[in-house]
Amino acid sequence: MYRIKLTDHLILIAGVIFMLGPLVVAFMTSTHSAAEIHTQGLMISMGDDFIPTYEKVLFESGGFTGQVTGLTMAMNSLILGIGFAVGKIVLSMMAAYAIVYFRFRFATLSFWLIFTTLLLPLEVRILPTYKVMSDLNLLNSYQGLILPLLASATGTFFFRQFFKSVPDELLEAARIDGAGPFKFFIDILVPLSRTMIAAVFIIMFVYGWNQYLWPMLMTTEESFYTLMRGIKQILQVWIGSQIPDYNEAFAMAVLGMLPPIIVVVVFQSWFIKGLTESDK
């Protein structure tokens, strides 16, 4: 019980190496030149090109308009990630609130309408969705990037579970204190859900940040390019007759990992707490 178990640590260390080794390698590799990587593959030591490569990826303008830099792509990814996460949280908290806290006629129907979407991803309905987007004139816009991704119920599901675990007495106390449905939601439920919001934020931010097929189809203006799209762009040369700029791809991959990693690391204690609470 209170003895330090060596095997536990060995297993964990093996796990950490398995999980993190590739990331370290990716970083090391990104500091070498493209030709070197092309001929020698992954690297486990630091190369000489760290600064030039990252400088190029971050600040050098690329594309036709000369406006896309790694930084602007990262900014777009950030907008997509945050916009998606925030949108998701707002929508799904409201919907979950209606489902858990109200008695109304079409409750079950609404519930199923929402939860049917739980597992059906965008990839499977990407073409008709594109058509809808263009009919709505939302191509090349942040709304266009974000909205279709919102059409799923994962967040609603998490919040529904969480709301069910909130003690009934809080609602009763609030009602006696004169709080109506709006006040209760804003004054009590939303603040109470902070840890759950943090957890959902992480899950959704990572999901949004990592999108690449949809932004690729959706955006034709360079000012909307995201990092994932940038990586894919570099890599497509892979299948043609030239050497891809591996170093840049890896550098971008490393940059692309940073914000979600930061978000995850910073919020992780909340993350686990949020999930635990929802488990009750």
Place this chain on the structure above:
Amino acid sequence: ATNITWWHGMGGRNGEVLNELAIKFNEAQSACVLTPVSKGTYEEALSSGIAAFRSGQHPNILQVFDAGAATIINAKGATVAAEDIIREAGHTFNAEDYIQGVRYFYADADGKFVGMPLSSSAPIMYYNTEALEKAGVEAPKTWEEFEAIAPKLKEAGYIPLVQSHLPWQMVENFHSRNDLQFATNNNGYDSVVDTKILINTEEQRMMFSKLKEWQDAGMFAFYGTGWSDNQKPFEEGKVALWVGSSGSFGGLLTTASMPFGATFLPNWEGIEGSGTNSFIGGAALFAMAGKSAEENKCTGDFFNFIASPEIQYYYHKETGYVPLTTAAYELAKKDGHYERTPQAEVGLQQLMLPGGEWSKGYRMGFYPQIRDVMNREFVKIFSGETTVEDAFKTIEAEANEILSRFAKTAG
């Protein structure tokens, strides 16, 4: 100024050169502003273009690769013929200006230029000069010659042969280089109805039986369908002969660890009438329909612009894709380009070989899927999962199924 857009499927250096072309065009005149947009790979560019067309959000110009040609050319009403748009813009157009191999591939059955060829390539064979010297042999002109020298190359410690794109190099251009019919209905040009692929033929099977034999004998190595997986051992100097693209040239210069040269994609001497020009590879530009007259004028201006010898030569020099007009070719020659880099001329020369009845082009719908089927079966052949006979039976059946589905789309 009028804004027009151009979607393409190129990345890396090739993509940058397209951007430079656009900049040159925008600088050369003031009435039009052209914006190129990379839409991923060739396949993704085509699909994005189609999806956009269906919702009326398509660009003025769409780059479509060889295998997608049938899809877009058969969609009457989706495009305006390049020839017409150039003329309407007030320029002259003469098909005769273009070199032989280019004239038909992106044209309709009547020979009218539908697509505007740019970024055209040809499959050619690169050789490791050191390897040939060491084995004491010349680069092969025909597969028969290859068979003769391969053991020597092997003895010299090299893998004699690799390639990077079996459907393009060993099927499509096998047909063009050996002047064999590839599909019914005049290689598919005459009609989509009842077009059948002619692939399960003795000759085609022979080509693959040979490749398989060579593989078993250590004279041919296969690293899957990834282009660079096959190119890499050549760059590393382990391989004597590699079939790549004329467009690979620029990349090879930076990655190859040894001197190399280039020659034609071999043909089979034993096949009657062989030695004809290859199909044009790479991609062409299409002017999409449904745009205003001003925009079409700009498109026409741009097409006319890229047909100019200077631009053609510039593009050729920067990318390795072939120049398409004889004037451009002359310009390159005069400039001494081929003296500096003789390999750069090979692709063009191959396209200018005398044409045969079947080497002008092919037109099959949903052809990218047919390539997928081929790739699948070819890998099975070389991994020993299937025989050449079974593989081609399957390809023929599935390809014809795909073709008949395509025929229904027009209904």
Place this chain on the structure above:
Amino acid sequence: MKRVQFNSRFLPYLFLLPQLAIIAIFFYWPSIQAIHSSFYIEDPFGFGSTFVGTSNYTDVVSSSQYMRIARFTIVFSVLVTLIVISLGLLLALKADAVIRGQSTYKTLLIVVYAIAPPVAGLIGLMFFDQHIGPFVEFVSYFGWDMRIGINYFDTAFAMILIAVWNQIPYNFIFFLSGLQSIPASVREAAAIDCKSGTRRFWTVIMPLLAPTAFFLLVINMTYSLFDTFGVIDVIVKDSAANNPITLVYKVYLDGFRGNDLGSSSAQSVILMVVVLVLTMIQFRFIERRVHYG
């Protein structure tokens, strides 16, 4: 649900409206279009189409290729799910057991959760490169001539490994939080009742984690069905060829890449049905898990 609920005629709809609107526009509308398309063979550009009844479905289902992909999809999903659950659980158990360094381990293990599947694919691809991949070099010492892109099994192996790598953190997190919500006193009671840690795990911890495990089972199933898209896309290097691919990738290949809308839509619809069944299963399990507390 709740002992007390608000009674209001309009408010619940007001709160539901944004989500329902988004879902209607971006989920149901496209889905209905997909269902409609699945009965036609259509010109890619939308100029013409032929009504073909259910033949898109019958073509798909009777195609041996499709069935082969379906089989692979099942094998892939099951393997990824099982491996990911076992490893996630193992690591969570160990991280929960050690006291020293617990939060360091936690952080390090969760980090990979942030990696995008295509990035995972890229790193994986380099790892398994036929010529320069360190993994390939490593296993060649054991006589395994690993050939991604040629050998079906090898490619499948790499895909599974990468997919697993990318998904372990998710499982780790949920198992860890599941473990931490088991009352300490129940664990202590078990420590008094049962000497063997292994036995304790199987008879007490695991049954109590069962709801979490069921939940993850379905999440992982959908992960391996859908979210591995990026991994597969990178691994096959744009050419499915003889590589193992999943049904979703096939939908994408035929629909988006191949512009065969009819067939692709029919495949989407088939997937939707499968997924609907999965959703229902999930809900049964989730409702059950609520009963434990």
Place this chain on the structure above:
Amino acid sequence: MASIDINQVSKIYDKGGAKAVDNIDIKINDGEFIVLVGPSGCGKSTLLRMVAGLEGISAGTISIGDRVVNDIEPADRDIAMVFQNYALYPHMTVYDNLAYGLKNRGTPKGEIEVRVAEAAKMLEIEKYLDRKPRALSGGQRQRVAMGRAIVRKPAAFLFDEPLSNLDAKLRVSMRGEIRKLQRRLKTTAIYVTHDQLEAMTLADRLVVLNGGVIEQIGTPLEVYHKPASTFVASFIGSPAMNLLKGKVEGRKLRVGEFELALLEHNAPDGPVTVGIRAEELKVCDLQHATLSFEIDSIEELGAQRLVHGKIDGQDLTAVVASSIELGSHLHLTVGAAHLHLFDHDRGKRIEPPVAGAASTTEKADLAFA
């Protein structure tokens, strides 16, 4: 400050289900402290929640002051409720917890501050006003919950087992606080509890519920001294009243081999249940004993002890001072005035014919003590 009139109120939760509360009538005077007791599931919370407006009323009416409140929102009923688990808003400071209800009523900021300060002082929680509830001990949380109720100056307080989450010691002191507070504010209160001591010490009147119906309403002493049924007899008082099966034979009561004298009463001859409080059984010597038994077990409580044994096969408990030495047998006597008779089948109290007879004899009894 208002009277509450519960008028023939019933509650049925599920259509066709049993009545959780069955036709209950209570008139509560302004400023009165009513305690609801009864076993788990008897409908205490349900009744309280109907008064609060948290639960619909299936039949009957509830009035607060002169207003029928059946259809009025909880917030508009001018009541305050204290919950068993406090139901403090965990994300708000103590100050905000107290102020929230006032803010929602649009009370001016200045007044809120004054009222909160007043309540905080009264409850001695001024020091904690800036803390969040999780940084408070159980007793402090309890006081905040009380504070939330009193700042509002409502017409009535409703308490649902507000002390049951506290430990015994704290419970005793909080109980005192609540009583003092209610006396001071003179606010009508309804208080639900399981705990007898609370019930006895707090109530102006006790309401004993069982299975949704009222068993007895009365002051604590009335209920203690004249339980209306065996249920009330066994429920109120600790240790519980001894209930023995016996037989009335004229002016005598027979329990097994023993015979006890009875006062005037209305019971016909025949089987009856007799109730004797443990503390009314006095130790005496064998000769004077009306009841004797072999001691089975003893529980020491410090100054007193509980002595358990059996008479006629029925359990009996006596309270004996610690200072008395015990042998193996206990000999006891009990005054006739301390025998409670209940009818055999329904357990209803059988009263002596002359009203008040019991209480007079009780006083008489005092003279002998």
Place this chain on the structure above:
Amino acid sequence: MASIDINQVSKIYDKGGAKAVDNIDIKINDGEFIVLVGPSGCGKSTLLRMVAGLEGISAGTISIGDRVVNDIEPADRDIAMVFQNYALYPHMTVYDNLAYGLKNRGTPKGEIEVRVAEAAKMLEIEKYLDRKPRALSGGQRQRVAMGRAIVRKPAAFLFDEPLSNLDAKLRVSMRGEIRKLQRRLKTTAIYVTHDQLEAMTLADRLVVLNGGVIEQIGTPLEVYHKPASTFVASFIGSPAMNLLKGKVEGRKLRVGEFELALLEHNAPDGPVTVGIRAEELKVCDLQHATLSFEIDSIEELGAQRLVHGKIDGQDLTAVVASSIELGSHLHLTVGAAHLHLFDHDRGKRIEPPVAGAASTTEKADLAFA
């Protein structure tokens, strides 16, 4: 069935932190029932959990039987523990909950069945053997938790506030059951509680803890009648012993205006704390009164009432039978033998010079009663 020897045991949770348990020594005899009491956070649970092996021992040794168990796994210590929140396995039926510990010890199936049946009968939970814990009421769960301990026939029972989640009535009856059971099985037991009644009625010996150290060990009556410190005095007994500040002046004790006679004692003249149990304050008339006060408030408990007032500004509570009528003032007398003296600063008991003097006078006192 084994003795437990807790030998100079300490516990420090965080390096450099305070001692949660400080150098504690208790020798528990085979079959003895030890109750640990003390305020929240005093280290009761910690001590118990060290005996169980759930918590490491920072210093000292614990032996069960003749075996030092410091490094032995909980499962090998042959103890059974009953947790406050029961800690039943939610996924197992009641039967499996009871059988689990036996199965793991390789008990033959037949015997498991017999033992479970036996325990279930004893605890009257036979009807619920197939249910899962969530389908049981609190009292039933409690009994299952007990059952899980007794089927094992362990060398020792450890109870950590096992009844605190139950309502008062159930608590009383469960308390009796536990005592009977332990007597019958003669299993050594350590029992942690907050509840004094439990402590008094269950213990062979009481251990009063405060801040990690032992304040007193003794039988309940010893602890009740001779509290070793003001802490114990105020902690044991309900209502709590009155503690007043006074002054010794030879054989007299002065509290405010009152003077009380003292027995022989060792206290020097000067300030002292005097303890008087509320029930030792007898009502008398003004002439005989040694103490008098104005009544502040009265709590009715049924047969008795608590009367609160102030003497010399210090709170005082007396227990008065309900039968006695009260005016506005209470006049009281108290026997010199019932005055407890504690030293002024440290609160330690000051004993009379002759050992046992108190108890002899106590008996003498009885004669007058």
